[in-house]
Amino acid sequence: MRRTPRTRRPASRRDSRRRGVPFPSTGWWGRVAPITRRRSSSNAGSAALFSGRARVQPRRGHSRSQRKSPWEPWADVGKLTQPTKGCQCGWTVASRRRFRHSLQSYRLCGSTPGGVLGNESEKGYSMTTAKTDITIRHLAEHGGELVTLRGWLEGGRSSGKIAFLKVRDGSGVVQVIVSRKEVSEDAWEAAKGVTQESTVEVTGTVNLDERAPGGVELHATEFSVLFLTEDYPITPKEHGVAFLMEHRHLWLRSSRQRAALRVRSEVCQAIRDFYYERDFTLIDSPILTPAACEGTSTLFETDYFGDPAFLSQSGQLYLEPAAAALGKVYCFGPTFRAEKSKTRRHLMEFWMVEPEVAFLEFPGLCELAEEFVQYLVGRVLERCATELETLERDTAVLERYASEPFARTTYTETIDFLQAQGQEIAWGDDFGAEHETLVGEHFGKPVMITHFPSAMKAFYMQPDADDPKLALGLDIIAPEGYGEIVGGSQRIHDHDLLLRRIQEHELPQEAFQWYLDVRRYGSYPHSGFGMGLERFVAWMCKMSHVRETIPYPRMLNKIYP
RNA sequence: UCCUGGGUAGCUCAGUGGUAGAGCGGUCGGCUGUUAACCGACUGGUCGGGGGUUCAAGUCCCUCCCCAGGAGCCA
Secondary structure (H helix, E strand, O other): OOOOOOOOOOHHHHHHHHOOOOOOOOOOOOOOOOHHHHHHHHHHHHHHHHOOOOOOOOOOOOOOOOOOOOOHHHHHHHHHHOOOOOOOOOOOOOOHHHHHHHHHHHHHHOOOOOOOOOOHHHHOOOOOOOEOOOOHHHHHHHOOOEEEEEEEEEEEEEOOOEEEEEEEOOOOEEEEEEEHHHOOHHHHHHHHHOOOOOEEEEEEEEEEOOOOHHHEEEEEEEEEEEEOOOOOOOOOOOOOHHHHHHOHHHHOOOHHHHHHHHHHHHHHHHHHHHHHHOOOEEOOOOOEEOOOOOOOOOOOEEEEOOEEEEEOOOOHHHHHHHHHHHOEEEEEEEEEOOOOOOOOOOOOEEEEEEEEEEOOOHHHHHHHHHHHHHHHHHHHHHHOHHHHHHOOOOHHHHHHHHHOOOEEEEHHHHHHHHHHOOOOOOOOOOOOHHHHHHHHHHHOOOEEEEEEEHHHOOOOEOEOOOOOOEEEEEEEEEOOOOEEEEEEEEEOOOHHHHHHHHHHOOOOHHHHHHHHHHHHOOOOOEEEEEEEHHHHHHHHHOOOOHHHHOOOOOEOOEOOO
C-alpha cells in the first residue's frame, strides 16, 4: 500500500487562518492587531534596506526621536565593517540583507563571522586588539583579555545604568555586562533595545567574577545589534510539546535541546571510534531497497522508475555479504519504519548502528555488545559532563552502567520472573513495554536477555544447538524504563536451513537469492546486532521521549518542519 | 487501528447553562550586580470546525478535525 506523507502548513499560517486573519505574504509571525503595522513596516523596512538605507521603520509607540536604539546598531555595523580589507566582496553597509550576504562573503573568504578562521588584522576592525577567535566555551581561559563575540541574545534585562545580557555563540552562553557609563550612547541604546534571539556583536573584557553564572562574564566596551528579532515565539516560560514541535527549528536553540544534540553528536563519534579502533570497515548499506528485509514491519514505499522500492528498515542483510569481503563491518545510518507506533520510544525515521562480524559466534557477540554499550556510556561521561549537568542527569548511575558487567538472563528465566511478579505472560509471548520496564528495574542496570523462542524471532536467527526451539538471539534492555536498545543474533549459516526458514515465513524466495548466496559460496558463522541511536541517547540524557534526541524527528503523521 | 485525556488570548491554563478570566509574553514607564528579577499601566479572544437542544451554550447532545499519552509492533 502506498503511503503518501501528508504535508502540514506552518503553524503561523494555520493559526492565522483559524482566526480569520489574512496571512501576510511577507511571512511575518504576527498577532491579529499589529498585522497591518507589521506588514507595512516590514515592507517599508525591506524597501529601505534594498535601497541601501540601513534603517527600519520604528515600532509601534516609538517615535524615531524617542527610540532610535533598535535601528542605530545597523549604522554601527556599517562603521565597524566599513574598512573590511580582508573581505573581497565589498561588504560595507550594514543591513539585514547584507548581513546575510556577509555570512556568505565570509565563507567565500575562508573566514567566518565569529572569526574562527579569520585573522583579526585582516578584518580591519577598529578594535584590532580584541581577539575574535575565542568561543564562549573557552572564555574562562582568557581572563582579562579583550575579545569580540558574535551570537544570539538568549535573554537579559536592562536598567537605567546597567544591562545584563546572555549571549550564545553556539559553543556556550555568557553573560555580558553593559554599563552605561562605560560604553558609547549607541551601544547603550542597542543593549537597552535588544530583543530575545537578536543577532549581536559584542566586544569586551573577560571577567572572572563570582557574581556571574559560570564564573565568567564579558564586560562590554562595544555592543551592537546585527539583526533585531521581533516576536520570537519561544519565550523563557513554559510551552507545550505540540507548540515546541511546531517550532522545532527554533526549539533547537534551547539549552536542553542543545545539550541533547551534543550528546547525540558525541555518541555518533564514539560509535565510529569504537569500530575504527577495532579494525571494522564501514559499509554503508543502501537506503532504497527492493524488498522487505525481515518481511514483518511496514515499509515506506517509493516509486523507483515505475517499480516499487522501499526505504530501508535495516542494513543487516546487506552487511552479511560484506562481512565475507571485509571480516568485521558495520553500518550506521537512518532507517525507516512505517509502523503506526505512537509512543515515546518510536520514530518513523531513526538511526541505527549495526555491526556484523565473520566467524563471531554467540558468546562473542554478547561480549561485543556489552563492551560497545559500556564504551559509549563511558564516552558520554567523559566528554559530555557539561551537557549531562544541563540535563540534570544523575551521572553516578551512568558510572555504574559503564563499569559493572551487565545482568544476564535468558528468555525462559525472564518469563518465570515476570510470572512470579504476577504478570500474565506465557512462554512464547513477546515482552511488552511494561515487562521490559519491570526487568530493567529489577536489575537496576542494563540486562542482556538471550535464547528466545525461534518462533517469535526473525527468520535468519541461528537455532541453539542444545535446544533447537530456541534462537541464539540477544536483547539488551536499558534500565530506567528505556526498554530495548540493542537486538542481535547469530545468523543461520546453513543454506538449506535458511531456505527452509524463508519458506516457512512465506517470504519471496527470489528476492533473497543474493542473501542465500552468502551461504552458497564460502559460508561462515557470523553474528551481529543493531542499536537504536535515539533510544540510547534518550537513555543517556534521561529524556522522556526520543523525539528530543534527533534534530528533526519524524513521527506518526508529523513531518513539519 | 484501538483505549484514555485534551483543544478557551502570542504561550501555559482556570472557567458551576446567565457580562470571556488569570499568570506569563508584548508595549510604555519606574527600579535593580541581575540569575525565569521586581513594581505600575496598557495590550490581547472565530472558546478547534459544523450541526442540534435551550429564552440563553466555552459549558449539554451529535458529528468531523487536530494534539498528547498508552496498546499492538519494534530499535
